[in-house]
Each structure stands twice: as C-alpha cells, then as structure tokens.
Amino acid sequence: MRPGEAVVHVHPPGPLLALxxxxxCGKTALFNRLTGSRxxxxxxxxxxxxxxxxxxxxxxxxxxxxxxxxxxxxxxxxSADERVTRDVLLGSAAGEKRPDLLLCVVxxxxxxxxxxxxFAARQLGLPCVVALNMCDAAERRGLTIDADALSRExxxxxxxxVAVTGxxxxxxxRLLDDRAKWEVPPxxxxxxxxxxxxxxxxxxxGLAGALPPEATDRxxxxxxxxxxxxxxxxxxxxxxxQAVFAGAAPLQDxxxxxxxxxxxxxxxxxxxxxxxxxxxxxxIAGAGGVLVFLPQILILFFFILVLEESGYLPRAAYLLDRMxxxxxxxxxxxxxxxxxxxxxxxxxxxCRTIPNTRDRLxxxxxxxxxxxxxxxxxxxxxxxxxxxxxxxxxxxGLQGLVLFALYLAGVAAAALxxxxxxxxxxxxxxxxxxxxxxAYHWPRAANLAIGLWQRALVFLRRVGGIILGLTVxxxxxxxxxxxxxxxxxxxxxxxxxxxxGHLLAGLFAPAGFNWQxxxxxxxGLAAREVAVGALGAVYAVxxxxxxxxxxxxxxxxxxxxxxxxxxxLAWYVFAPxxxxxxxxxxxxxxxxxxxAGVAAAxxGLAYGAAFLTFRAALAC
Numbered sequence: 287m288r289p290g291e292a293v294v295h296v297h298p299p300g301p302l303l304a305l306x307x308x309x310x311c312g313k314t315a316l317f318n319r320l321t322g323s324r325x326x327x328x329x330x331x332x333x334x335x336x337x338x339x340x341x342x343x344x345x346x347x348x349x350x351x352x353x354x355x356x357x358x359x360x361x362x363x364x365s366a367d368e369r370v371t372r373d374v375l376l377g378s379a380a381g382e383k384r385p386d387l388l389l390c391v392v393x394x395x396x397x398x399x400x401x402x403x404x405f406a407a408r409q410l411g412l413p414c415v416v417a418l419n420m421c422d423a424a425e426r427r428g429l430t431i432d433a434d435a436l437s438r439e440x441x442x443x444x445x446x447x448v449a450v451t452g453x454x455x456x457x458x459x460r461l462l463d464d465r466a467k468w469e470v471p472p473x474x475x476x477x478x479x480x481x482x483x484x485x486x487x488x489x490x491x492g493l494a495g496a497l498p499p500e501a502t503d504r505x506x507x508x509x510x511x512x513x514x515x516x517x518x519x520x521x522x523x524x525x526x527x528q529a530v531f532a533g534a535a536p537l538q539d540x541x542x543x544x545x546x547x548x549x550x551x552x553x554x555x556x557x558x559x560x561x562x563x564x565x566x567x568x569x570i571a572g573a574g575g576v577l578v579f580l581p582q583i584l585i586l587f588f589f590i591l592v593l594e595e596s597g598y599l600p601r602a603a604y605l606l607d608r609m610x611x612x613x614x615x616x617x618x619x620x621x622x623x624x625x626x627x628x629x630x631x632x633x634x635x636x637c638r639t640i641p642n643t644r645d646r647l648x649x650x651x652x653x654x655x656x657x658x659x660x661x662x663x664x665x666x667x668x669x670x671x672x673x674x675x676x677x678x679x680x681x682x683g684l685q686g687l688v689l690f691a692l693y694l695a696g697v698a699a700a701a702l703x704x705x706x707x708x709x710x711x712x713x714x715x716x717x718x719x720x721x722x723x724x725a726y727h728w729p730r731a732a733n734l735a736i737g738l739w740q741r742a743l744v745f746l747r748r749v750g751g752i753i754l755g756l757t758v759x760x761x762x763x764x765x766x767x768x769x770x771x772x773x774x775x776x777x778x779x780x781x782x783x784x785x786x787g788h789l790l791a792g793l794f795a796p797a798g799f800n801w802q803x804x805x806x807x808x809x810g811l812a813a814r815e816v817a818v819g820a821l822g823a824v825y826a827v828x829x830x831x832x833x834x835x836x837x838x839x840x841x842x843x844x845x846x847x848x849x850x851x852x853x854x855l856a857w858y859v860f861a862p863x864x865x866x867x868x869x870x871x872x873x874x875x876x877x878x879x880x881x882a883g884v885a886a887a888x889x890g891l892a893y894g895a896a897f898l899t900f901r902a903a904l905a906c
Contacts, residue, residue, distance in 0.1 A: 307391035309357035365641030614708025672851035849903035
C-alpha cells in the first residue's frame with residue numbers, strides 16, 4: 287500500500303472496540319483470547335504498520351469488532367506505530383472509523399507506568415473500560431489490587447483478567463453488554479499533573495511501595511551479564527540459524543517432490559504442447575517456487591514469536607545495540623539481517639519490529655547482501671567446477687574455505703554499506719534504544735499457532751500471487767517462440783530469453799560473461815537458483831538430479847575459463863535480488879523507489895566485483 291494512497295475501508299456493521307495499552311502488557315493475548323481465529327491482518331492505509339481486527343460476540347449476543355492498536359507508551363508519538371494509534375484514537379487515520387469504546391489493558395505489575403496511558407486516554411472523550419491484566423503475576427509478588435477500589439478512583443469500570451489463561455474474559459464479555467458503559471464519561475478533573483494524581487491514587491490504595499525482586503530480575507543477572515549474556519545470545523542465534531536451515535530442508539524437499547509429482551501427473555494426462563508446458567513448467571513450477579519459501583518463513587517466525595512471547599527478544603536487541611550502533615543501526619536490526627541468510631523475504635518482513643523509519647528502510651536495503659540459501663546451488667556448481675578439492679590442513683578444505691569467504695564477503699559488504707549510509711543519512715541523529723524489558727513468560731501454544739497462521743496468510747497473499755505470475759512470465763519468455771523443426775541449437779536460443787541473452791552479451795563481456803551466462807542471469811531474476819536450471823537448458827543437459835549438476839559442472843569447466851568462473855562467483859556475492867525480494871521490499875517500504883535504488887546499486891556492485899575479479903584473474 288503506497289504512502290498517502292487514498293483508501294476507503296468498507297467497515298462491517300457493529301460497534302468498534304479498540305484495545306489500547308503499553309507494549310508487553312498482554313494486549314495481544316487478550317485480543318487472541320476474545321477473537322480466536324476470527325481475525326484478519328492487513329496494513330493501515332498509507333503506512334506499513336500492521337493492522338489486526340477481529341470479531342467476537344458478547345454474552346448477550348452482541349456482535350463487536352475488535353481492533354488491536356499498536357502498543358504505545360503515550361499519545362505523543364515517537365514511532366510510526368505510535369502515530370497510527372494516536373491518529374486512530376483521534377479519528378484522523380485515513381479510512382479508519384474512530385472507536386466507539388476503548389479497552390485499556392494495564393499490566394498489574396507495572397501499575398504506576400501503565401496508568402499514565404489510561405489518564406491520557408480519558409482526555410480523548412471516549413468511553414473506556416480497564417482490563418487489569420497479569421493479576422496472577424502481581425499476586426505472586428505479594429501485590430493484591432482491589433479492582434473495585436481502583437475503579438472508584440479512576441471513575442472507570444475495571445475488570446481483573448489473566449489473558450493467557452482466560453481468567454476474567456467472560457466477565458469482560460458480560461460487562462460489554464451494558465449499554466451504559468458505552469456512554470461518554472464525564473471529563474476528568476483538571477488540576478494536578480498525571481504523575482501527582484497517580485502517586486496519590488496508589489497511596490490511597492496502599493500500592494505505593496516498591497515490589498520485591500522477581501524471578502525475572504534474577505534471570506537477567508545472567509542473561510544481561512556483559513560476558514555471559516553475549517555468549518548465551520550467540521548460542522541462541524546459532525540454534526535458530528541452524529534450525530531454519532535444517533528444519534526447513536525436509537519440508538522443502540516434500541514441497542518440491544509434491545510439485546514434481548503433480549507436474550508428472552499432468553504431463554502424463556495432457557499431450558505435449560503449450561498448455562502442458564504452461565501448467566507444468568509455469569503454474570505448478572511457479573506455485574512450488576512460492577511454497578518452497580514457506581517452511582523457512584514459518585520456522586523463522588516460530589522462533590521469533592517464541593523469543594518475543596518469552597520476553598527474550600528485547601534483551602537480544604539490548605545486548606547487540608552497541609555493536610549495531612557503530613554501523614548506524616540499532617540492536618533491532620540484527621535478527622532481520624540474520625534471518626536473511628535463509629531468505630531475504632522473511633528478513634524483510636521481520637523489519638516491521640524496527641520502529642525507527644530510517645533504520646527500518648536501511649535494514650531492508652541491507653537484507654539482500656546476506657547470502658541467502660538460494661545462492662547455495664550456484665555456489666556449489668561453480669566451486670565444484672573451478673575450485674580444486676584440496677585439503678589445507680586441520681580438516682579445512684579449499685572449497686569450504688572459498689564458500690566461507692563468500693559468506694564473509696556478503697557480511698563485510700553489508701557492514702561497509704551500513705557504515706557509509708550512517709554518514710550519509712544519519713547526520714545529527716541521536717541514537718537511543720528505548721524499550722521495555724518485560725517479565726519472562728512461557729509462550730502459549732494457541733498464540734504461537736495464531737501468529738504462524740497469520741504470517742503464512744500474509745506471505746501467500748502479499749507475495750505469492752505476484753511471484754507466481756512473474757514465474758509464468760519467465761516461462762513464457764523461455765518458451766516462445768518455439769524452435770523450428772530443423773533447429774540445430776538448443777530451443778532456448780530461439781526464445782525471447784535466448785535473444786535477450788545475445789542482446790546482453792556485449793554488456794557482460796567486459797566482466798568475462800558469455801551469452802549463456804547472460805541468459806542464466808535473466809532467468810535468475812525469478813529466483814537465483816533458477817540460474818542453474820537455465821544453464822542446464824542452454825547446454826542441453828539431459829540428466830536429472832545430482833547427475834545433472836555433475837554433468838553441467840564438467841561442461842562449464844570445459845567451456846569457461848577460470849577467470850570467468852571466479853567472476854561469476856564474485857557477481858553472486860552482490861547479485862541483484864530476485865523479483866520476489868523486490869516485491870517484498872515494495873510491500874514493506876510502500877513504494878518502488880527503495881527496491882529500484884537497491885537493485886541498481888547491487889547491479890553496480892555485482893558488475894564491478896565481477897569485472898575486477900575477472901581482470902585480476904587474467905593478470906595472474
């Protein structure tokens with residue numbers, strides 16, 4: 287959705303209830319408890335902030351719409367999320383109806399800080415109900431809060447809830463049936479400031495004393511320790527990184543096998559011709575190319591949700607903030623960049639957790655420089671063909687060392703680009719990391735399931751359809767026009783893709799690339815690993831599976847020079863991202879300006895790296 291684009295939402299009938307609260311107050315858990323699976327996720331008009339709306343029915347049969355507003359500490363916004371919350375509450379958000387009632391969710395263990403938002407909400411002139419959440423955690427720390435007394439002090443209905451277990455939810459449903467609760471309350475008295483009012487309120491309720499240390503404080507002595515903390519974080523990230531690769535592989539193999547089986551069945555059912563090729567090589571192969579990313583995305587977001595719900599994710603950002611700050615970013619950028627090693631698409635989607643707009647866009651721009659798994663087939667082919675299998679000692683092989691160097695080159699390039707962008711775009715910017723470190727919680731299976739289901743739908747709806755369409759387009763370019771009956775060359779040479787390859791050969795010749803490589807680079811726009819299949823088609827490789835890779839490796843080793851092979855390896859360190867990544871960047875940034883600029887910059891970096899590598903190898 288483009289920023290500033292005029293969008294009119296057609297809202298279904300029924301009163302609108304909005305959830306308002308600080309981050310980590312249990313607001314989303316209450317939202318999930320009330321609405322279950324009856325939720326839909328989109329973006330607010332004109333911004334990339336996520337919008338979650340659901341429906342539920344009260345005890346008396348009243349149908350309500352529930353809007354989960356982004357978490358905010360105040361109504362004086364400092365981030366895009368907080369601006370959206372303020373605009374919705376004021377009725378100035380594009381295409382949004384102003385809520386009919388506010389449900390203010392308050393963490394009972396941090397009452398002093400949370401009540402400031404409740405007092406600010408009362409100034410808006412909207413009916414309010416307070417959900418006093420996490421009462422069980424407060425009571426375990428020796429804090430008992432009288433909800434009725436708090437209600438009298440605030441002049442608002444207060445309901446005790448424990449969202450993660452469902453305690454108090456039915457009471458809340460019954461309360462929302464009371465029509466009087468939907469009437470605008472009298473304006474609050476004006477006089478002393480909110481801090482003084484809260485202090486006096488807590489004193490009257492006997493809650494002014496400090497809470498004793500809890501288990502979270504004891505755990506943080508280890509988790510946030512200057513030595514043990516980073517070591518633990520490295521172990522956690524290593525585990526997540528390995529799980530994204532190892533856990534996704536069987537599922538991806540299953541998806542690929544299912545796509546191949548479906549293609550074989552359709553191929554056996556239909557006679558040879560354009561229709562069979564379209565369905566098998568275009569639609570089914572395209573659908574498989576979309577779905578094959580899904581296991582990595584779900585595994586990645588599973589761990590992100592676990593780390594977030596448990597309370598560890600903000601601590602990881604805190605530990606990494608100083609290191610990332612030297613590159614002009616904050617600690618929040620690290621996990622999206624780490625996830626981009628699996629695939630840039632989930633990494634780009636994970637950038638939504640970064641509140642600073644400049645940092646979010648820079649992180650999105652850096653994600654394609656991480657060596658995604660789609661480059662591994664290309665690296666494996668080229669390293670096997672041009673790098674000898676030689677042991678260097680201590681169990682280190684030359685081929686493995688080259689692969690490590692390629693990964694390291696991507697990381698170094700990302701660090702250099704981030705450092706340059708820091709000096710170009712962050713002049714005078716004071717970088718601070720402000721976040722709440724919530725108490726540790728065991729993640730709830732229901733919340734994880736709902737979160738994963740939502741992420742899967744978002745990926746398939748926003749990216750899947752476009753990837754499928756573009757894959758079919760690439761198929762058409764590689765299939766038409768068909769080769770003549772007496773063709774002596776591979777069919778791809780007569781296609782539009784082959785003609786384009788010959789047209790681009792002059793452009794890529796200074797970097798040592800021939801027209802066959804140019805065809806592979808064009809096909810690789812759909813997905814980088816498609817380049818291997820395109821090379822196999824160009825060189826008419828008839829084998830399949832591992833035999834095809836071995837045969838293709840022998841052919842390119844015979845037809846290409848060593849400088850050409852090394853130049854292509856250098857190219858793929860910076861290779862312009864695939865179309866699906868461009869689409870994801872467009873969706874998350876709100877315009878084509880960022881993906882177009884990044885694609886152009888990466889093309890220049892890739893061409894320059896290939897050119898310099900080719901010339902240096904020729905000179906040696």
